[in-house]
Amino acid sequence: MAVEIEATSRAPATARRMAEAARAFLATLNEAQRKAATFPLFGDERYKWNYRPLENMPRNGLWLIAMTAEQRRAALALLESGTSARGNDRSIRIMGRETTLREHERADGMVSMLIRDPELYWWSVFGEPGDHEPWGWRVSGHHLGLHFTIVGGDLVSATPFFLGANPAESRLPPNIGDRILPDEEDMARALVGSLDTPRKAQAVISPIAPRDILTDVNRRVWPGVIPRGLRMGEMAEPQRRGLSDLIRVYMGRASDEIANVAWAKAERAGLDGVTFAWSGPEARGAGHYYAISGPTFMIEYDNVQNNGNHIHSVWREWDGDWGEDVLAAHYREANGHHHGH
Numbered sequence: 001m002a003v004e005i006e007a008t009s010r011a012p013a014t015a016r017r018m019a020e021a022a023r024a025f026l027a028t029l030n031e032a033q034r035k036a037a038t039f040p041l042f043g044d045e046r047y048k049w050n051y052r053p054l055e056n057m058p059r060n061g062l063w064l065i066a067m068t069a070e071q072r073r074a075a076l077a078l079l080e081s082g083t084s085a086r087g088n089d090r091s092i093r094i095m096g097r098e099t100t101l102r103e104h105e106r107a108d109g110m111v112s113m114l115i116r117d118p119e120l121y122w123w124s125v126f127g128e129p130g131d132h133e134p135w136g137w138r139v140s141g142h143h144l145g146l147h148f149t150i151v152g153g154d155l156v157s158a159t160p161f162f163l164g165a166n167p168a169e170s171r172l173p174p175n176i177g178d179r180i181l182p183d184e185e186d187m188a189r190a191l192v193g194s195l196d197t198p199r200k201a202q203a204v205i206s207p208i209a210p211r212d213i214l215t216d217v218n219r220r221v222w223p224g225v226i227p228r229g230l231r232m233g234e235m236a237e238p239q240r241r242g243l244s245d246l247i248r249v250y251m252g253r254a255s256d257e258i259a260n261v262a263w264a265k266a267e268r269a270g271l272d273g274v275t276f277a278w279s280g281p282e283a284r285g286a287g288h289y290y291a292i293s294g295p296t297f298m299i300e301y302d303n304v305q306n307n308g309n310h311i312h313s314v315w316r317e318w319d320g321d322w323g324e325d326v327l328a329a330h331y332r333e334a335n336g337h338h339h340g341h
Contacts, residue, residue, distance in 0.1 A: 009265070009326050011257040012154035014082065019150065021081040022129035022137055025074040029062070033071070037062035041127035041134055046322060047219045049138070049145045051162050051312065053114045059140050061122030064095075075123045079139055082148050082158065087253035090163055093180050094143050095121055100170050107172060116142075134327055145217075145314075149323025151330045157323035158254040158262070159297075159316050166310040168303060181311050183249045184301055188290050191242040192278045195230070199239075203230035209280035209289035213300040213312050221316055226293045226300065229277030243276055247292060250299050250315040262297070269295035280304070296320070 029037060039045045039060070050057040064072060080088045095118045102116035120141055127135030131153035139146045143164030149157040165180040179185075195203055205227050215221040232240055247266065251259040266274075273295060280288035287304030297320075301313040319325045 009155045009157065009261055009320075011156040011255065011261055014255045014257045015150045015154050015156050016131075017081045017255075018078070018137070018148060018156075019129045019131065019135075019153075021074070021078040022125055022135075025071070025078045025123070026125060026129070028068075028071045028074045033062055033066065036060075036066075037123055038125050041136060045124075046126050046136060046138070046147075049140055049147065049160065049162075050217050051143055051145050051164055053142045054120055055114055059122040061124035061138065061140065063120060063122045063141075065117070065119035078123065078137065079146070082137075082146065082255055082258070084252055084254060084256055084259065087163075087255075090180055090253065091139070091144060091146065094163060094165060095119075095141065097165055097167075097180060098142060100172070100175065101166055103172055104167055104170075134323070134330065136323065143312075147322060149327070151323055151326045155323075155326040155330070156258055156261075157317075157320050157326055158258045159321045160314055161250070161253055161316075162312070162314040163253065164310075164312045166306060168309045168311045171309075181313065184246075184311065184313050185284075185303060187242065187246045187249065188278070188301065189282060189284065189288075191239060191246065191276065192290075193282055194239055194242065195235075199230055199235065202234070203276055203278050205229055205277045206279040207281070209287045209304050210302060211304050213289075213302045213314060214291075215298070215300055215314065215316065220321065221298065221318065223293065223298075223318060226291045226298050227277040227279075228275045228293060229291075230275060231272065232274040232276070233272030240271075243274065243292070244271070247274070247294075247297075247299065250313070253315065265296055266294055284308075 026034060045060060067075060079091060083091060098116040098118045105112050122140045124138040129135050134151045136149040145160060145162035147160055168179060170176055170178045192203055214225050232243055248263060251262040275293050278290045280286060285308050287308045289302045292299040297317045299315050303311045
């Protein structure tokens with residue numbers, strides 16, 4: 001098991017880049033800031049996350065609003081170290097979307113008790129960034145949940161990886177028509193639209209979409225929570241390619257190196273059994289939902305709230321969230337060496 005995990009989780013260049021960026025970030029902090037930003041690797045804090053506004057769940061960590069310009073640059077460099085160019089761009093734009101959301105709520109005459117601020121995002125480092133002992137880091141805030149765990153200096157877990165957007169498409173100038181997560185929406189809609197009647201009957205599991213992702217912010221997700229639909233092995237070749245491309249959009253939020261090993265892991269486990277399930281109408285603007293479930297991973301997407309203009313989407317692994325699989329293999333191997341000696 002340890003050999004298989006190492007073969008499908010090794011991302012040494014990204015691990016080194018993240019360790020350097022984390023050390024550089026921590027070096028900019030004073031004692032009080034460092035105390036706010038750092039936690040032990042083991043304990044409950046690493047598993048606490050939420051993609052909802054601050055008022056729904058207070059965060060721990062050091063938030064952007066408390067950082068100097070130098071510290072902010074270092075924090076964003078850490079974010080960039082684990083994400084692809086597209087993933088980093090989406091993350092930055094999601095933070096900035098809080099300003100757009102505030103203006104939309106004003107235009108709609110809402111009296112909101114929620115604070116919409118692009119600096120209400122938190123950075124946390126778990127353990128000591130380095131080349132040997134396991135450590136991790138997190139960026140958390142409204143519609144953003146990134147969790148990285150690094151083991152042995154080269155094994156990397158990038159899940160849960162959550163991105164959301166409200167509004168998914170801006171209705172106001174100066175960025176009217178701007179969409180932050182268009183691929184996640186359009187590629188899935190194109191896939192379900194391409195299915196013939198028998199295949200669509202298997203893929204579309206309900207005419208009504210759930211109001212949110214079903215896995216929520218649970219520490220662990222179980223396969224029975226996610227609806228199953230049409231198997232990739234029963235799709236025509238163009239549809240198989242479409243589903244593969246959609247999966248890679250989610251994995252491609254992380255660095256290219258992480259995305260490639262994640263895809264290799266999915267291929268190794270077998271793609272024919274991956275399922276695609278859709279709920280809700282196909283027409284754009286109507287609330288809709290889909291789930292992709294594979295032997296090792298799952299993806300959930302929901303766009304129902306605010307009249308189908310509010311996206312929640314996440315990539316998770318059944319056994320690999322927060323690096324649980326690589327951590328277990330690491331300590332099994334360490335114990336084996338210890339007993340051998």
